[in-house]
Amino acid sequence: MSDDSEPPDVRITVPRDTSDSDDNSYLRSGPRIQTPDYLVVVPVTGTLLDTYTGINVRRFLRTAVALAADNDGRVLLVGMEAVQDESALEPVREYVQSEDPAASDKPKVVEAIEDRQTQLAEMADVAQELDPGVSVTASVRAVSDITSGILSVVNGGNETAVLLLRGTGLDEGWLLNRSTVDTILAEAECDVFVENMGVKSGENTLYVPDIEGHTVASLAESEAETIDSILLPVGAGPHAALAAEAARAVARHANASVTVLHVISPDASAEATGEGEDLLKFADYVLGSDVTTETELKTASDTADVIVQQAKDHDFVSIGAPEQKSRLKKIVYESVQETVSELNEATVLMSRDSDRTARSLYYRWKRGIEAIEDDDNDKN
Template identity: 60%
Template sequence: MPANDTEPEVRVAVQHPERESRSDELIRSRPVTHTPDYTVVVPITGGLFDPETRINVRRLLQTALALANDNDGRVQLLGLAAVDDEASLNTVRGYIEADEQPTPDTTQLLKFIDERQSQLARIVDIARDLDPALSINATVRVVTDTTRGILDVLASGSEMAVLLLRGTGLGDGGLLSRSTIDTVLAEAECDVFVENLGTQSGEGALYIPNIEEHTVASLAESEAEAIDSVLLPVGEGPHSALAAEATRAVATAADAPVTVLHVIDPDASGKAKSDATELLKFAEYVLGPDVTVDTELQESTDTTAVILERAQTHDFTVIGAPEQQSRLKRLVFERVQQTLTQRSDVTVLMARDSDGTMRSLYYRWKQGMDAMEGSNGSD
């Protein structure tokens, strides 16, 4: 597809009709070069390009860049262009692979793909402006099924994470539908992050402007609200260590202090309280010496209420995904999310570990304690 020479290169891929995942035929891709092993994939749907969504693009990118930097990785922006049926897929495939000429019946469809390509190139420009040293690539993937399109890409690499974006005030699902998010959480064999962006109002443009007209303000003038404080509620769940690692990434990038919170029942045993204290210590250890950390152990019979209260005093909250069979699955995260999305100055990031047992803060702490006891207290 024709592209402006001043724009970053954005590849185009077409979803294959078979159910099984296959390698994409990438168009106008650069020569193969060495790339970092860890890739943070950021699916971007048409909602971002709608002026009514009013999402600050710089704020949208900050978490992805932070996660990639913390893992010495890269960011892959995945622009999803949804078409109606397989016939439309074949039209686009013929245009980009066989250099077929557009017809009056296909002109509008192909113009839509061209627009997505140019719009995604503008997002790449912003990302590179935020972090010129980080490897940032982009692909427009033409699909009939958004969920399948995401899962196919995630199945193509071993060292991957995906950041799924939701927005406030955008209807059910926001940037991605609720069903897509639930399916990716359940099926993706990689780390999954779900970020609720809130309405992150900043100065300047809050969305990607139309590529031809209706530009409200220069994207270069767009500024996102700063993250001045981060809350990390921790527990013994299987995704708590990944949440701590994500907190470290965000806090380091924003140079923000972190409050580590653990809530325990007032009637808990002395051993349980001792274990809770050690859990806070280990979370502080994961966050590392470069992050300013304050730990809080609170007693309450209502864990959710405490998290909600403390989250509303922080700009950014990171939580581990609840266990699949836990009664908290629809209690803690969803109540936190639903309450906080009513505020424009709070963002919630949920982390689901691809290997929760091995990375659980609780189990890591237990292993460490057992190892120390086995070595008679030696270092």
Template identity: 30%
Template sequence: MSQESTPERVVEEELDRQIGFIGASAIGIGTMIAAGIFVLSGLAVSKVGAAAIVAFLLAAVVAAFTAAAYGEFSSIYPESGGGYMYVAETFDTDLTYIMGWTMILGYPASAAFYLASFSEWFFRFIYPVLNIPQAIPFWVAGVVILLLLVGLNLKGTEESNTFQIVVTALKIVLIVLFLYGGLQAIDSSTITASMAENITHVRDIGLTSALVFITFFGFSAIATNAEEIQSPARTVPRAIYFSMGFVTLIYTLVVLVIVIAVNDVGFLSFLSDQLTLGGNEAARDFVGQNGEVAMGLAAQYYLGSVGFYVIIVGALFSMLSAANATIMAGSRVKLAMARRDHLPAQFEELHPRLNTPYKTVMLTGGFILIYVVIFTVIFGGVPGSETTTTPFGLHLGLETLAGFANFLLLSGLTIVNVAIIASRRKFPTIERPFRVPAAPWVPLLAIAANLVLLANVEPRSFAIGLVAEFIGVGLWFAVIGSAPSIERIEAETPTAIADYTAARPERGYQVVVPIANPANIEQLMRTACTLAAENDGEVFVVSAVTVPHQTPLSSGRGLAEQRRAVLVRAIEFAAEWGVPASGVVRVSHDAAHAILNTIRQNESDAVIVGWRGSWSNRRNVVFGSTVDDVITNADCDVYVEKIGPRADGQVDSILLPTAGGPHAYLAAETARAISHATGAVTRVIYVIDPRADAEERERATALLEAAAATFEDTPVETLLVENADVVEGIVTEAKNHDLTIIGATREGFFQRLLFGAVPEAIGQRIPTTVIMTKRKLDVSSRLGDLLGRR
């Protein structure tokens, strides 16, 4: 088996680390000081006055809690991918695709908000100056900038990062100029009165805080680019908190200036004259309805025409740089997803000349364009127009787009906080250069705070976010959830030893047997050989050498030789049965990952895993973490065999409880195969409540007859067992048999249990050997199981 794809080979394809502390801080500050400060600060003041300061501070505090989790994760996993990658490293299940999908949508939604804001400000403030015809749609400027930014990111990170630093420095200077002009007119009584008037409007403050949360999400863009940041374990946490602290101060001062302006009689008179509004009250109403341009109007009043246009140009560059940083971060998430097979492998490709992940950049740009078209072109309307009509009368616009982005981002951040708690429990000894203080209390507080803000997201945005998430789930089941390439499997879990001592059937039936304990070889191989012989197939043995997550996989090759004896014994056992057998030893950070990759690479038909017969003491773990992962994620039939007391493997009688369904039919096929090999008599039973009516008894009899029909050439009996307790009825009957085989119950994901309560309880209580079966299902059946359909 090829060993060309190694962990080192993957590392060699990474981009060089070129971003230092200043560059990392610029990514965060550049993303946070953008459309949020120029658009949302005015909207916030128009909604809750000076209490907008409280709304911004609440959003900052909530973001700071989650930022701690990002800081810790980035110190452990200094790679691109941000929250998605952290969740995937912690849970190692395909359900983490949902986190990736959330970020796939969230980052472009943020960038679309910045570019839509750019279009609106450009239309309102630059069109008149340059005499641009109104016939040119307002959104054209944003689309042109999007194309330029996509091209910039295709060119390379070094160029886009230098651009980010320059633009961030420029807009900080411009905002200081704005503050210099506005703070000279500060009136503490105005601030106090506005605060007193609005501070009791708790619901409005909550809604505003949820609206402006997007402004602080820039901290995640720093972690998402960790792969390109120098000394990321130290630089990322410092850059995150420096940028957040700096931006919070800036936002507070900007809100103060806007509050002063909207309560300044001189400003209202100026605004009324400039826009011919007909008085101060009309001017006040205009600000309330057009809060997204309040900062620009305030700049014109305090700084005059020259200062005003300097600020406008600075605002446009701010929105541009924030969109650029978000495109960078969003493309890195997609790159990380492609590496874990949650996106097609082609999105992992680097450009042969530019060495950039060009396909993920283009995909990010495509999502942004879709959002811009939907939220601003089709359902947005012309900025400032009161007569614009939209399809179905549905108006979305900037505020709904910001809410949609916040829904996605808050959902993702909530999952990251859950992951940091799980990581502390799952990997207690892993080195963490930066640690979340007072864990798990700080992450729990962050989860609660994120959920509160999520509940305050504008209803239309919330509904659109839910629809988008459901689309992602559908795409996974219908399109994306396919097996990874052989090259990727070898890179993730390299083969250290391969032993092919027997002729292998060509594209025939294959049973994979993971063996960790040599004492279980004979029992597991006996069942595997029986199934292989029944299907004219082969057995494939896999043994995993695991190394800590921070240890290179190549280090595990030296430990693999001692596992060769496992392969030899298993293959020799199969030879005695006349069944072809092969085997490998794989190196992995996780045994389940090695088993699953073996199944995917070989396109195996079944896997048999051993179980010691007792439940795990760990919460949310049933048979044991490795077995649970294999049951949940194996794309083949699954057999969980409880190791029985009889070393000789003699089977004279088999008990087959049935209740119908695909998993029960697989159990019947398994019983027939073992009966065919051993001559054992199979007793098929159905446990029925003594109070059952005639219709239910008739159905039970039909199920027994259907199951018995499977045993055409082997002895079989049927029995209707009357007992109000299904588990008790089966356990009592099982005492009279050498082997019990039972299919998984079709309980859905929301019931959490992997096999269902009945098979688990039976496996734990019956003293003899028990085999539990789970049939591989097609897409529609898997989706039905996920949703709990029986």
């Protein structure tokens, strides 16, 4: 970043010093971000920006913008800048509080954060281009632990969602420790979306900004593949409604069609078959009339195999997370999540609903009320 360039409109946040008794919980640089009714938080790690991940950042931003647009919300990009330990945060605090932040004698950690500011500013610009109607803001957060840093951002808001990306170090655990993705899924008090993109995500997938001339591919020049068809496998789990909402958001943004799929066993009873048909109708209702949908009730002994085969014919898969004790846990996390990833074709978006059954009950209540109103209108 040249000396005469305009500073990016990206704030810096630092966790509170636990040994300090001051009232301020965060130190900030740049404008404060007002929390909207629905906020999609997108953690951005150095792995995503600095190494060859094969991930199209524009494609990833498109999912975040779609989720926000469908909920009349906003997107917050949070650059997670990891430091060695708590003591390394002190120079950042001093920098944020400094009356002369443009001073030349900056610690290396501050220089790294300023580079992140530049990166996040460019990402915010691209996200804003994807949908000018969605507000996009960004911040860089210096943390000693990325997992704790993400949780501190997303916990505390009633209408907040977080979008995590696999393949950027967040899904790697050490020894018996859980990965960041697993921990967020287990402990976050908000809706959680986990995206796993395939190779069809677009050209110029690597984004390394023009810092010291090491540009490999510009984010602004990247192109993401279009999404024409979405597969929505549905079951009786508590996260099915959120997965349907996610499919609806992406379908509306990409003008794509959605295939709703439910699989029953060959020896399914008439009651189970009827429940499967109800699930398809329920998902179709959540998707709404402005999304082109097709419903399929398949009979097979291996649910995962049917989903994998169907995924080959679609660009995007939206699926609900299973309950910990559900038999679907192995199917989704192992058979589907890993096998679909190995296909290297469709993007898989997994949704974990913080409300669990509340969202499904709301839609069912709403359907019932509308059915009563329609019946009354027919009688009149």
